[in-house]
Amino acid sequence: MSEKVKRKSNTKMVPFPSRSIVPERDVGKRPVLECSHLGIDFGGLRAVDDFNLTIGETEIAGLIGPNGAGKTTVFNLLTKVYQPTSGTVMVNGIDTAGMNTVQANKLGLARTFQNIRLFNQMSVEDNVRIGLHNQIPYSMFSGILRLPPYWSGERRQHEKAMELLSIFHMENLAEEKAGSLPYGAQRRLEIVRALATNPRLLLLDEPAAGMNPKETEELMDNIIRIRDQFKIAVLLIEHDMNLVMGICEGICVLNFGKIIAKGTADEIQQNPEVIEAYLGRQKEDEK
């Protein structure tokens, strides 16, 4: 915990390039994600409008906002579940226009889901092995004929899966069915599975939903540990303000599909527009 606080005090947001902010240590490195003027229409509804966001190479960023603000839509735009009607998304300097979800994943975007989407009929280890699918490949024919690539591939997948599961101390659950795990463990397994795809940017959609305060505390430490160990950036959507204010270096506030504030935790807490979005307008203003 103390280590975490120290880390936060060492970071300072700096402008990069114009109107964008990243932590100081990431300046001069290529940002992992650059969105400019990103937008999408659903019929007549502009669900996300003029969304600009830059995330540094090892930044932990937060995306917050009231219900229905368009946070998950932003995730779906980034991972190409939806194709944007305007704007661009650059991942690691590569434009993702026209790509599909699979290609976006191969570029280094991995995500978890708000309503957990595990492979329920499969074991915990097999869920992680699906994440490793493109990392440790061997052909269908070596699989059927049990050729040497099969044996070495399976062994490496097993070792790597166990190593990843050990982040959340879940090695002993490897044989369990994923669908029978408790809620918190399912959320953690989703993060492990996303990590297994070797991402540059990890998108977490409400990772602490349904967790008790102790589990949330552990999750905060683990997110920071993952960032340090894998040298990746994290963008998370979360309603738990302790988590967001505790670990996010840059926070972006979304309301009605538009960014209303960007900055560090302290700046966001002081911002009158954010307070208004969450708590409503003060009475004096109405008069």
Add this chain to the structure above:
Amino acid sequence: MKKTTVSKYLRRFLPYLIVIAAFIVCQSMIKTGAMPRTTKALLIPVCVYIVMAVSLNLTVGISGELSLGHAGFMSVGAFTGIVIAAYFREAFGAPEAVQLLMAIISGGVLAGIMGVLIGVPVLRLQGDYLAIVTLAFGEIIRNILNCVYISIDGKALRFSFNRPDLPGKLLFRGPSGATGVSRIATFTAGFLLVLFTLFVVLNLIRSRSGRAIMAIRDNKIAAEACGLDVTKYRMMAFVTSAALAGMGGALFGQNYSTLAPSNFSFNASILILVYVVLGGIGNITGSIIAATVLYVLPEELRAFSDYRMLVYAVVLIAVMLLTNNVAIKNFLASLRGKGSEKSERKDGEAV
């Protein structure tokens, strides 16, 4: 600890063990003359229907896509096999084993190609489109075959559409199908084909590709987010399933002296689907047992000709009730529990 690994391996190789044990029992019964001739005639069709059920289970159970045209792939394999076997016999005078092998390989390849042709446009879509298209495929294949004439003239195969006046010896004559097939299928060949099918399907399921296929079945959106190419793996399951069905069909074709396209109607596809569903969707061992029992049963009940289908229907209903009804399950568990107290306590814990 050791016990669990033993039971794990036992469960892993259970389908092979069942098939090998059944083969040994049948062979010894044939050798000692204990098997009646009517039952002996069922052995090859049973092998074929096991292959059909296991391969359909790959599409329906493992890949989670409904296919209603499995008999269509079977007929493609059967008639390709008949033509190729006759070609190797007439043109090269090849021995029977080679004829049968070539028939099975060519039947599998052509059915696999048909699977690719259907899969490429359809497997990109979501929902029940595969069921609709495979249903149509089965009917289209049957109707096309009704118009095809094939003959062998020296070393050349001749094809025509709607014109029976081909030179040489007619192998396949439209609606009346193939006649004068040399019946080279053997029970051993059927047994080996079942083992081959199990080898392919089980090894596929327990590999990287098989896990991808099951992941797509469980949750397509999450599978895409993990970087799995959904169409590729659906294709893999569907084409493998079609090719195996073609191989089963090729063996089936060599078991009868005459075979008409009308043998592979929509009802034949549904029959195979019934084996898969009653054996348990995704359960390979279940498919083997269901195909055997449900194929043999109506044939053995021929003695009670009037009540045959009635008993068959009652058995089907009983299987559905027994496998799903909680009350009956508990009743059976309590019957078993009388023998050993341990298992009863275990059941109690589970509840």
